[in-house]
Structure formats: C-alpha cells, structure tokens
Amino acid sequence: MNAIKNLFKSLFLLELIKGLRVTGRYLFDRKITVQYPDEKTPQSFRFRGRHAQRRYPNGEERCIACKLCEATCPAAAITIEVEQRDDGSRQTSRYEIDLTKCIFCGYCEESCPVDAIVETRVFEYCGENSNDLLMTKSDLLAFGDELEQQLNVDKLLDSPYR
C-alpha cells in the first residue's frame, strides 16, 4: 500500500509543490532583510558591543582598579595594573582590553561595582593591524566620553532590572 502511495507522490511531484509553497509564501510576504549599512536593526539598551570606560560627572574616572572584570573575564582579554595616585586613591595605571580575545559576554560590565566598564551599542569597528584592536585605557575613556549621553540613557533604562 505504501509503495503505491509513494509512487503517486513522486509521479505528481507533491514534495516539490510543498517546498515551492513555502518559497512562494516568503516571496510575497513582508521582507525582513535590512539594507545594512543604509538601514539598521533596532538595538536593546543591553546591547553588548565595543567597550568604553565611564567617568563621573565631575570628570573623575569611575574605575577603582578592583580587578573584578579581569578576574571574571572568561577569555582573559583584560589586563590591569594598579597604582596609588598622589592623593592616595586606587587607580589603574594600565587598563587594556584585547578585542581580538573578547567574546562580548558582558561579564565585565556585570561584575563592575561602579559601572565603569560598559559595553556600548557600537559594533562597527575595525583594525588594520591586530594591535589596533587592543583598547588602552585612554582609548576606552575617550570612547566613553564620546558616548556618555547614550550610556546614561541606557543605564537608566536598565536600572529597574538590576
């Protein structure tokens, strides 16, 4: 009985029609393709893109060199060295994130007790040499300064969930 059924199926190309039906449906459906870079998909305020370091409104850097991000980083992409500043406070003398190692898991942001290291919405960046993707402290801080307004808004949006 089954053999006859299969014979009919292959004779009338039923499988093919089934497949073409799906194709046909998508042909006339609403398109989801985005014309990147002219168009972009919407982003969550928790989007995990390129890192930045933030400052307090008075210009003081937030990072206190607690090294929790370095400890939690599963890819060991963060390198920190600490020094005591002249005023006795604890500051980083070196803070580097190697974006070629980073897996953008967001643990660094999550572990930071002072919201200093954050992941921004920026995902479009490149480097011509591998060294270009080694973000130094000054790179991170400058990037943070640039995006501070957006970061402020994002953090505010996220705050009810933290």
Place this chain on the structure above:
Amino acid sequence: MVTIEIDGKSYQAQAGQKLIEVTEANGIDVPRFCYHKKLSIAASCRMCLVEVERAPKPMPACATPIMDGMKVFTRSTKALAAQKAVMEFLLINHPLDCPICDQGGECELQDIAVGYGNDTSNYQEAKRVVISKNLGPLIATEMTRCIHCTRCVRFSKEITGVPEMGDPGRGEHMKIGTYVEKNITSELSGNMIDICPVGALTSKPFRFSARAWEMQQHNTIAPHDSVGSNIAVHTRRNKVLRVVPRENEAINEVWISDRDRFSYEGLTANDRITSPMIKKDGTWKKVHWDTALAYAVDNLKQIDSKSVGALASPTATVEELFLLQKLMRGIGSNNIDHRLRQVDFSDQDQAPLFPYLGQAITDLENCEAALLIGSHLRKEQPILNHRLRKAGAKVAVFNPIDYEFNFPVAAKMVVAPNNWVSNLTGIAKALLGNGLIPTGMQKLLADSEVTEEQQAIAEALQTGEKRTVLLGNLATSHPQFATVRALAATIAKLSGARLGYLPEANNTTGAWLAGAVPHRKAGGEAVVEAGLDAYAMLSQNLKAYVLLGLEPELDSCTGSASCLEAADFVVSLTAYKTEAIENYADVILPISLFTETSGTYVNAEGLWQSFGGVVNPTGSTRPAWKVLRVLGNLFDIAEFDYVSSEQVRDEVQALVGDKKPSNTAGWQVPTCLENMASDGLQRITEMPIYSGDALVRRAEALQDTLDADVAGIHVNPTVAKQFNGSEQVQVNGASLPLVLDERVPDGCALIYAGQIAGTWHGNVEVS
C-alpha cells in the same frame, strides 16, 4: 581525657581545652574573628557562638572550656541565628569598600559574611567613620574597616612585648591605634597585617599591587637571620609582590620578622645589575657571559693561586659556598672565608663543626635561665628573641650597650669592650666550685675578684634546671673573641648551662659545613695548611679577590675596600652594581637572588632547608652556583660537572654525614686573662638590623623605619661634654652628627656599621 559530643558525634579531648580548639582539631568549622591560637582569648567578636545543651544562651566557643559529656551544636537553628545576628552587627559599621580594599579576596570578614551572613541588613543609619593613623612605613591603616577584634592589640602586648597598640574608648567610640600617633617600632610588626581579619591593617609596600586571587604562592626560606623562617613568596607575572609566613611550629611558629617580610623590595632595586660587565682601561662595558667568564679565568690564571682570596657572604646558599671553596681549593688556595665580622681567629681550629645554637629553637622556649653575651637579640634574631621571651626565663645580659629588651632582665652588665675579659672572668669566678673545668682555667680564675654585679649575673644564671649561655654578634666580632668564647664556655660549664652561638646570618652554619672557611674542608675536615681568614685577606694586600654576593666596605668589620682597590684583579659575583664595586672590581658577574635560584640554608640548630626558584632570573643574571660551576669547568677542575643544585647539596650532605657539633669541646684555655689596653674613645660597632646584607639594605620601606635611622656617633652625655656642644663631630676624617645616647658606657662611642670607613674596633679619632 574527656568525651564531648559535637553535632551528634563524640570526640575525645584534653580536659581544660577550649571548645574551639576541639572543633579546630577535628575539622569542624566555627566562624571566628577575635580568636587566634597564638594569642590570649578576648571573646569580643562573639562570632563563634554555638549552642550548648542546658546552657540558657549560646556560648562563645573560644572561651568555653569543655566538660565531660558536654553536648554542643554548631549548626543548630539557635547557633545559626546567633551567628547571623552577630554578623549583621559586625557589618553595621564596616564599609562596603571591598573592591578597593587590599584584603579583598583573602578577607575573613568577607568569607564569613558569605557563609554566615544575611543578604540584607536592618541597619539604615549612618556608618561610623574613623580617621586612619599613620603607623609608619610598613603598615597601612584604614581604621573605618576595623571590627574591634583586638587581635593587633593583644599581639603587640603578648608577642612583640611592646604594648604599642591599644583600644582607648568604649563601644562605638573605641578606636584601635597607637595611643599617640607614632610609628610602630616592633621588629615583628608586620605580623599584625596577617592577623588582622579585615583590611584595617595592610601592608604599605604592597599596597594596591595585586589581588589575592591573581598571585601564585611559592614556598621558600627566609634569607636573613639564622632562624631559617619558613616563608611563602607571592608572585604575579614573574615578579615577587610580597612575603608571608608559613607555619612551622619548630622554627618560626606563625610569625616572621619584618626583615624577612619586607626585604623583597631589594629584589628589584634600581642598582640591580642584569648583564655581565668587564672593566677595560677604566671603562665598564657590557659583554656576553662567555667573554666575561673567559676574561675572569684568564686573568686569575696569571696570578699565583696563593695570592688569590675568596670572600663570600654568609647569606649565600650551601651550594654556592661549597662550589666557591671547591673552586678555590681546586686552583690551590685555601684563602676562603665568610666570617667577615670576626677579628680574632686564634682558636678557630678548636671551634665546633659550626656555630651551633646548642639546642633546638623550641628548647629556648623552655629554658629557665639565660645569659646573653654581646647580643642585641631582639634586633639580631627577632624570632629567637620571641622564643626566649616566651620562656619567661631569668635572663641576664652582658653587653657593651645598654640595650632595651622586651622581657624583664634579671641582671645586666654594660661593659666597654676592652673590659669584657675581666668582667666575664668575675662571673666565672662567682660560679667556681659548681662544676669541673680544666685546671688551667681554674688557675687563671683563682686570683680574680668578684663584684656585686658579676655575682648577680652568676646568681641569675643558677635559676631552674634548664640554662643557656648565648654568644651574640657583638661577642663574635669582639677583638678577643677566643678568650670571650673560652670564658663563656667556662661559665656555661660551671653553671650547667648549654652554650649556644647566635650565628649572624641565615647560612653562617651552612658556610662552615660547606667548607667556606680557610682551615676546614667541606664536612669539617681540617686542611693541611690553613689559608688566610677574612680579616687577614682584607688587611693584607692580595693580588686577586673573588667576591660572592658581597660589599666588603659595608659587610666586613674592616669597613673598607682599600685592599680590593689595590688588588690587580677582582671578580665580583654580585646582584648589584654600586660605585664602590665599580671602583675595585674588574669583572662583574651578575647573580640571581634567593627567589631566583635553588639552594639550601642551614639554620642555627643545624636544620637543612632546601628551596627552589620562585621566579625567573632577572635579565641575564644566572644562579651563582651555575656561574661557579662554569668557572670550575674553565679552570679544568676535576669533578666539577654538576647538573643541579640538588646534586651539589647531596655531595655536601654526604661529606658532613652524621657529624654533630659539640659546643662543649669547642674552646681552648687561654694563656692569660687580660683586658685590652685602651686610651681614648673606644669604638663600639653594631650592624643595624636593616643593614645586615645587600638585599635588606635596598628594601626601601625598611630603610624608612626608626630602626634604620642610625646615623651619627652615639655617646653618653658625660662623654659628649668633651665636644663642647658641637653638633657635628669629625670621626676618622668623616663628619658625623653627635647623638646623645644614655645606653653607651663611658669612654665609648657607638657608631653603627656602614657610616664611616675604617675598622669596627679600637679607638676612634674624634675632633
């Protein structure tokens, strides 16, 4: 023995033990902050509350003595509720600054808060803030973090013996600190950092340099005093970041001295030399190892081996010292020595196998009477001093300076060095008749007088059963050391005490065993023709010198390097390059320091302790044993093909075999007992605690302590009158500030080592 039940299980324990000791011994976890096994019980933190059957309230385990049939519950609802409540109270005033706290990650409060604390607190009010005090260059404070466990207060009272820390005020107003803001002066103060359960007291030199979780721990042995304290070195990215003690009941218990703890700063000193250098036509240039070694060997070969002398630092390892003596003896010279601060070598053939403490370190704790001859024990050997202090013995002291001790002194004599012999004779005379001594000695003692002071010392020494006589650094460097030693041995014999030596450096003992002495080979076998001793080598001009880890101008009691400057050729195996070394050396072979090499130290009780390298050698430095091995190969000395330091150590150990030192046989009867003649101002020289070797001299934090502030010529006010109130005094051509010091006896001047050129003894010319 009593039986108690903890959490439903029965345990046997000694009657009189505290509950927490039983739980500790059986691996049952009871949280605590104020309890420390080496300190008295305060029961102030209340964290160790446990439920005891039939007790109306939870009891603190640290202060509850056990009783037969007692039933204890450490994890019952009642006990847990009590612990949780205490934890909440402790956290009321504790700041939430863990991310910037150096204790973060190794903090007892953090750990216990995770295990026993609550997620939230009922406390909403303002937290207490305490202004931090400056306790000196070693300990950083953040007193807001303090939880008032009073461990540091009890430590300073009970262990250092100097009650510098206190807890004035009550309740919330209680403030731990020195009563008046001042530097902590104790030589054991660094241990406060370890015992502080929170981040209130942390290490100042280490401040912010790393977190606990990113460091690796390596076990090694401390390279300073003759105790051989067990230490752990913490490193990160091939850099030594701090040193902490390792527990060893037989040696250092749980403490280490500040010198052992903070000297690591010297490992990365600015004048550390990292590549071999040779001097040609007065200019230094960096060369390859091959070139430097060949240059050294070629030049040494041209010099008659009898006029080559080797001087080694007693801080070098057994392996290094053994290879150096093998090298020297291989080229046909017995001129090798490590006893840089000794002047009188006349009875060296009778000396024991090595300067032996005469007993185990733990035995010091049980002695009932002790006589210290020429020792500033507290600063020379802080851990041994602690043991003696713990003994609560009747201690008599015989010193050239009226040193302050941190235990009660039963009898003391402060005697100018030239009068030592007659005064020690008096003490021996006072004891005469108590024991058998050689007739020659008996005759010498016969016609001496006994003063009251000498009698008092003799009486103090006759207390109890276990007695000891200890010869310190100032005795070893005394110009009449042989006589002093004979008299000390006589006193020990007459009083039934054990004679002990307090070796000056971590491996003085090992140097004797390895044969780094001119009159004995490795293992203590006498040589046919003894070579020159250190003092002779540094006062007679030899043609060539080989130096191992040494700065003779600072380390030796001749106080100068003029012989080296006059020599034709000087090879210096050193880790540091100073102006003085540049001046006299012709080849510098950079060697690795104790964290970068493997080796063995032998401590005062004769215990061999080997250790491995902790970090890679700095730059192109090489472990000294490797450098010496290659030098030996270049000289074509037979049997010099060692491939590991263990191989060298095993050879020395085989040579020593099971020989044991005997301090009772180690002396000869002197021909006469006469004082040294002295007219004018006598110099007394002490090596300051933080100047004893090249490494510690470069530890910056230690150099900022009060103990390192030793500049000047110290005289008592009577002697000072001759200077007519001038503030600077010309001593042997150098200008030193005049310091009034009541501790110095009449006719003497205390000048700490390393300040002026010139010998440590005899008269000083002042103007």
